[in-house]
Amino acid sequence: MAVESRERPDRGQTPGQTPNETVDVRLDHVTKSFDDVVAVDDVSLEIPHGSFFALLGPSGCGKTTTLRMIGGFEEPTDGAIYLGEEPVTGRPPYKRDVNTVFQSYALFPHLSILENIAFGLRRRGVRGKEVRGRVLDILRLVGLEGLERRKPRQLSGGQQQRVALARALVNKPRVLLLDEPLGALDLKLRKQMQLELKAIQHDVGITFIHVTHDQEEAMTMADRIAVMNQGHVEQLGPPDELYERPASAFVAGFLGVSNLLSGVVEDPDGVRLADGTLVQAQVDGKRGPVAAGVRPEKITLGESGGQNRLPGTIAETAYIGVATQFVVDTPAGTVHVFAQNIDSGKRIPVPGSNVTLSWSPESTFVVERGEEMSE
Amino acid sequence: MGSFLHRHRSLTPYLLLAPGMLWLAIFFLVPMVFLGYQSLQSGLFPHFQFTWEFSNFSSALSGYHTQLVRSFVYAGIATLACLVLAYPLAYWIAFRAGPWRNLFLLFIVAPFFVTYLVRTLAWLNILADQGPVVRVLRDVHVLGPDGRLLATTFAVVAGITYNFFPFMALPLYVSLEQIDPRLLEASKDLYASSTQSFLRVTVPHSMPGIVAGTLLTFIPAAGDFINAALLGTPNQAMIGNVIQAKFLESLDYPTAASLSFILMGTIMVMLLI
Numbered sequence: 001m002a003v004e005s006r007e008r009p010d011r012g013q014t015p016g017q018t019p020n021e022t023v024d025v026r027l028d029h030v031t032k033s034f035d036d037v038v039a040v041d042d043v044s045l046e047i048p049h050g051s052f053f054a055l056l057g058p059s060g061c062g063k064t065t066t067l068r069m070i071g072g073f074e075e076p077t078d079g080a081i082y083l084g085e086e087p088v089t090g091r092p093p094y095k096r097d098v099n100t101v102f103q104s105y106a107l108f109p110h111l112s113i114l115e116n117i118a119f120g121l122r123r124r125g126v127r128g129k130e131v132r133g134r135v136l137d138i139l140r141l142v143g144l145e146g147l148e149r150r151k152p153r154q155l156s157g158g159q160q161q162r163v164a165l166a167r168a169l170v171n172k173p174r175v176l177l178l179d180e181p182l183g184a185l186d187l188k189l190r191k192q193m194q195l196e197l198k199a200i201q202h203d204v205g206i207t208f209i210h211v212t213h214d215q216e217e218a219m220t221m222a223d224r225i226a227v228m229n230q231g232h233v234e235q236l237g238p239p240d241e242l243y244e245r246p247a248s249a250f251v252a253g254f255l256g257v258s259n260l261l262s263g264v265v266e267d268p269d270g271v272r273l274a275d276g277t278l279v280q281a282q283v284d285g286k287r288g289p290v291a292a293g294v295r296p297e298k299i300t301l302g303e304s305g306g307q308n309r310l311p312g313t314i315a316e317t318a319y320i321g322v323a324t325q326f327v328v329d330t331p332a333g334t335v336h337v338f339a340q341n342i343d344s345g346k347r348i349p350v351p352g353s354n355v356t357l358s359w360s361p362e363s364t365f366v367v368e369r370g371e372e373m374s375e
Numbered sequence: 376m377g378s379f380l381h382r383h384r385s386l387t388p389y390l391l392l393a394p395g396m397l398w399l400a401i402f403f404l405v406p407m408v409f410l411g412y413q414s415l416q417s418g419l420f421p422h423f424q425f426t427w428e429f430s431n432f433s434s435a436l437s438g439y440h441t442q443l444v445r446s447f448v449y450a451g452i453a454t455l456a457c458l459v460l461a462y463p464l465a466y467w468i469a470f471r472a473g474p475w476r477n478l479f480l481l482f483i484v485a486p487f488f489v490t491y492l493v494r495t496l497a498w499l500n501i502l503a504d505q506g507p508v509v510r511v512l513r514d515v516h517v518l519g520p521d522g523r524l525l526a527t528t529f530a531v532v533a534g535i536t537y538n539f540f541p542f543m544a545l546p547l548y549v550s551l552e553q554i555d556p557r558l559l560e561a562s563k564d565l566y567a568s569s570t571q572s573f574l575r576v577t578v579p580h581s582m583p584g585i586v587a588g589t590l591l592t593f594i595p596a597a598g599d600f601i602n603a604a605l606l607g608t609p610n611q612a613m614i615g616n617v618i619q620a621k622f623l624e625s626l627d628y629p630t631a632a633s634l635s636f637i638l639m640g641t642i643m644v645m646l647l648i
Contacts, residue, residue, distance in 0.1 A: 093563040106561035120565035
């Protein structure tokens with residue numbers, strides 16, 4: 001499992017990346033241990049210039065430690081970090097051309113918004129009118145013009161978040177690091193900031209590396225996501241690829257809802273499920289005991305959904321407006337189905353009805369059986 | 376009582392304030408008025424008369440300005456020494472001592488378990504001519520063969536520094552301990568070196584502690600008389616020694632009282648500046 005996951009970054013990176021793209025950040029077999037706890041275990045990554053890159057994973061997966069090593073707040077136990085061509089391992093944060101938006105914002109409470117944002121410029125020797133001009137420009141970019149004289153505590157959480165962003169962006173770093181920057185905002189503001197951050201990133205063209213545990217946030221904003229688990233990168237790729245072709249049971253379970261049905265690879269394109277049903281799937285050369293996965297919205301109640309079929313009994317239904325969720329008991333295990341409510345007035349099958357589930361081989365992915373699924 | 380308070384809710388804050396105000400009135404306001412009254416009296420013990428004798432102030436000032444200035448110079452040097460010694464210590468305890476913090480704080484407070492007078496008497500032994508410090512300093516020729524520490528300005532300032540050290544160290548520790556380490560990370564992230572981060576983030580944030588520590592050290596140090604009495608000579612006498620002598624030895628209450636007011640007034644003026 002471990003060996004397998006280490007190879008994945010390289011595989012995930014190939015599609016969509018032209019060989020001429022310059023790389024802004026490169027992690028070369030980076031490991032970080034705290035005493036005897038390995039937080040980041042032999043991670044290699046290449047982050048191309050201008051990308052919005054997300055490090056996604058549950059708490060304790062090593063994503064924040066990875067970010068802190070790029071920022072220079074932690075030193076790797078092993079391996080090397082490059083910004084562009086330059087090795088920066090062992091260099092203190094103030095000698096790295098990266099800036100961070102901290103989770104708690106970490107604005108200087110004793111300084112005005114102007115001086116907070118000007119802090120980095122002044123340390124780099126920018127003087128006089130240029131400082132004020134650049135600060136006012138960046139305040140306009142984040143939509144806070146006119147607030148430069150306030151102190152941080154006089155601003156709302158959302159405004160403070162923008163100041164933190166402005167304070168980092170004004171330095172025009174090579175790479176901007178964002179450590180769960182939206183975590184403290186309420187849901188509505190968070191959704192709004194997600195789109196705004198993406199727009200800002202598009203405008204400034206700086207590489208963003210964004211740490212989050214929120215898969216929806218990562219999918220909304222990032223054009224490339226590395227899913228991390230227990231210090232490893234499980235899979236790396238664009239959001240649709242991670243969703244449609246998860247490379248492990250962990251990724252399938254972490255991004256959205258998945259039905260994972262245990263089985264054994266039987267022929268190059270088929271998996272024999274526990275109940276004896278053979279389903280056609282994207283086996284990709286895997287062998288032995290596996291799980292065949294399919295997303296709930298790709299399953300149709302009835303036989304029109306594709307070649308793969310499974311009989312079942314409806315256990316529960318839940319009408320949620322845009323869709324109806326079904327829990328269906330099948331001989332191969334429990335299956336979740338989302339059916340969109342496109343035709344109004346259509347009769348919804350009630351619990352206890354016998355149904356046939358169908359879906360296409362193209363929507364069927366195959367992963368190694370993870371620890372998450374013990375059956 | 377309960378139903379009375381319920382009906383007169385607006386009285387509650389005043390009732391809560393009452394004991395403290397009463398305490399202040401009896402033990403601070405009354406003695407101050409009495410001292411002021413005494414400072415304007417004339418005559419000889421025990422036959423003082425209240426005569427609006429403002430000349431007490433001018434004669435006290437002209438007679439003892441040396442000791443007054445000396446008090447502020449000694450207190451100033453001792454306060455500065457406390458700050459320079461306590462800052463690194465408080466910084467280390469706040470940021471580096473980890474689980475041992477409380478133990479080190481206890482070490483700072485530990486001298487308070489022994490009375491002030493006894494602690495100062497201990498310094499008498501430490502700095503004595505036959506004591507270990509003088510012997511070592513003579514051996515390494517920092518002091519001449521007849522050089523001494525006791526009965527010098529150094530001894531008095533060192534004693535004051537020692538005795539008021541905790542009043543500087545504790546407020547400094549409290550203000551340093553409250554600094555969010557993420558602010559220092561942010562500072563380094565924004566291209567400030569360790570020294571710049573210290574000057575631009577740590578020092579401004581510890582300013583309340585520096586101010587509180589300076590006041591708590593300087594004010595009592597300026598009025599101190601025990602260190603000068605035990606570790607110094609009349610050449611090191613501070614204004615506290617003069618006041619003490621006027622009150623208890625020459626029984627010149629009006630001069631003593633006016634000197635007390637001069638000391639208080641000078642400190643207040645210095646605070647306002």
